[in-house]
Amino acid sequence: MVEADQLHVRTLGDCRIESPLGALVARQGTTQHYVDESDRVLLDDTVALLSARGGMPVDRLPSFEPGGPRKRIFFDPSKIRVGIVTCGGLCPGLNDVIRGLVLELTSHYGVTRIIGFRNGYQGLIARYGRSLVELTPRQVEGINEYGGTILGTSRGNQDPEEIVDCLEQLGVNILFVIGGDGSMRGALKIAEVVRGRDRRIAVVGVPKTIDNDIPFIEQSFGFQTAFAKATESIRAAHVEATAQPGGIGLVQLMGRHCGFIACYAALANNDADYVLIPEIPVVLDGPDGFLEHLRRRVVTRGHAMVVVAEGAGQDYLQHEPLRVDASGNRRLGDFGYYLRHRIQDHFAAAGDEANLKYIDPSYLIRSVPANPYDSVYCLRLAHAAVHAAMAGRTEMVVGRWRGRFVHVPIPLAVASRNQVDPDGDLWMSVLEATGQPPSFKAQSVTPV
Ligand code: F6P
Numbered sequence: 001m002v003e004a005d006q007l008h009v010r011t012l013g014d015c016r017i018e019s020p021l022g023a024l025v026a027r028q029g030t031t032q033h034y035v036d037e038s039d040r041v042l043l044d045d046t047v048a049l050l051s052a053r054g055g056m057p058v059d060r061l062p063s064f065e066p067g068g069p070r071k072r073i074f075f076d077p078s079k080i081r082v083g084i085v086t087c088g089g090l091c092p093g094l095n096d097v098i099r100g101l102v103l104e105l106t107s108h109y110g111v112t113r114i115i116g117f118r119n120g121y122q123g124l125i126a127r128y129g130r131s132l133v134e135l136t137p138r139q140v141e142g143i144n145e146y147g148g149t150i151l152g153t154s155r156g157n158q159d160p161e162e163i164v165d166c167l168e169q170l171g172v173n174i175l176f177v178i179g180g181d182g183s184m185r186g187a188l189k190i191a192e193v194v195r196g197r198d199r200r201i202a203v204v205g206v207p208k209t210i211d212n213d214i215p216f217i218e219q220s221f222g223f224q225t226a227f228a229k230a231t232e233s234i235r236a237a238h239v240e241a242t243a244q245p246g247g248i249g250l251v252q253l254m255g256r257h258c259g260f261i262a263c264y265a266a267l268a269n270n271d272a273d274y275v276l277i278p279e280i281p282v283v284l285d286g287p288d289g290f291l292e293h294l295r296r297r298v299v300t301r302g303h304a305m306v307v308v309a310e311g312a313g314q315d316y317l318q319h320e321p322l323r324v325d326a327s328g329n330r331r332l333g334d335f336g337y338y339l340r341h342r343i344q345d346h347f348a349a350a351g352d353e354a355n356l357k358y359i360d361p362s363y364l365i366r367s368v369p370a371n372p373y374d375s376v377y378c379l380r381l382a383h384a385a386v387h388a389a390m391a392g393r394t395e396m397v398v399g400r401w402r403g404r405f406v407h408v409p410i411p412l413a414v415a416s417r418n419q420v421d422p423d424g425d426l427w428m429s430v431l432e433a434t435g436q437p438p439s440f441k442a443q444s445v446t447p448v
Contacts, residue, residue: 035066067405074392087179100382120154156326157186205397246353252336255309278311
């Protein structure tokens with residue numbers, strides 16, 4: 001259970017400078033669509049969750065600091081230098097966020113010195129020799145039309161002491177890190193070194209992952225674009241499957257630890273008969289296992305459509321050597337490929353025809369430009385990040401909770417992972433749409 005203290009956001013000091021946006025927010029108080037800076041956004045939003053707090057006084061209830069512009073800020077915009085870095089795997093919308101940060105900093109706050117670091121944290125480490133990019137409104141014009149990131153990226157963290165050396169040498173006052181959970185752990189280490197050296201450098205994150213697995217951000221940017229792109233593969237596989245006797249469409253989608261992309265893409269088409277995700281262990285063999293269930297369905301209904309998240313069924317690939325990437329993530333075995341052969345073998349052993357069409361769109365779904373919804377979202381996250389940093393907030397990421405922009409301390413944002421809840425309403429919708437059993441069991445349950 002998250003407690004109030006875990007939601008406390010660190011600040012570099014008092015906000016004594018009149019914000020250039022002060023006039024815009026002067027008349028605003030809390031409304032249904034805006035949260036005043038002195039107000040808080042409650043963590044819990046149901047009667048049951050609040051009751052579980054045992055009648056705690058309102059000011060002790062866990063709550064987030066709201067995002068948005070402040071009347072007074074910490075940094076003098078005319079004196080500061082800002083750095084931006086994009087880290088980890090690609091995600092639709094990275095360029096939108098970069099552009100949003102630059103335009104908000106320059107147009108509204110009047111910051112004139114912004115630099116981009118190339119190729120993730122490597123860009124802050126001398127031995128890599130990466131050049132800096134001067135980021136101006138002109139430089140970022142139109143970049144949101146393209147996938148990827150104009151700054152480039154890389155996986156893996158670097159020595160935080162060396163990174164802070166670099167920030168000090170360049171006179172950077174605010175560092176924006178656009179990255180996933182691993183990069184945010186790196187950002188936290190950087191902020192800790194900054195604190196240890198008693199420097200006034202704000203470290204603010206914009207959480208990025210197409211997998212949608214960062215907590216306290218209802219949907220991460222790029223997720224919607226990614227699953228929308230994934231629906232094209234499902235549609236193609238479904239068309240193929242319905243055209244042939246014993247037709248089986250099998251689509252594998254990204255999702256290392258969670259099945260959000262698989263669930264949403266499957267629901268969008270509403271053609272999937274099975275969705276396999278890492279959160280729900282799958283049993284392939286036995287009379288009530290997945291393979292036999294699938295065979296019965298194809299024999300009786302003529303075809304079937306299977307959507308699988310890449311992190312599913314990894315138990316079946318344990319024999320593969322354990323490998324990790326530069327971010328420390330375990331490299332997954334190719335479950336889609338394995339499943340394809342298991343399905344074909346199972347049908348062959350039963351003497352049934354199987355025409356299996358396998359599609360793995362892989363990076364196709366994350367290298368595309370953001371769709372309009374994600375573009376809007378990226379821009380608003382960028383605005384919230386700039387407001388937070390200018391107000392001296394640090395060691396935090398911008399989040400979105402119950403539809404409102406909030407500040408989330410990095411330690412909390414990296415402490416857990418957002419996953420599809422097997423008892424939640426998303427998985428229920430998947431079960432309703434597919435008609436698949438809640439789980440596949442090894443053995444038939446013998447009635448007593
Ligand atoms: O972390 C997001 C993600 O899209 C995962 O779903 C996927 O396993 C991984 O990135 C692959 O990225 P890369 O090949 O760049 O390490």
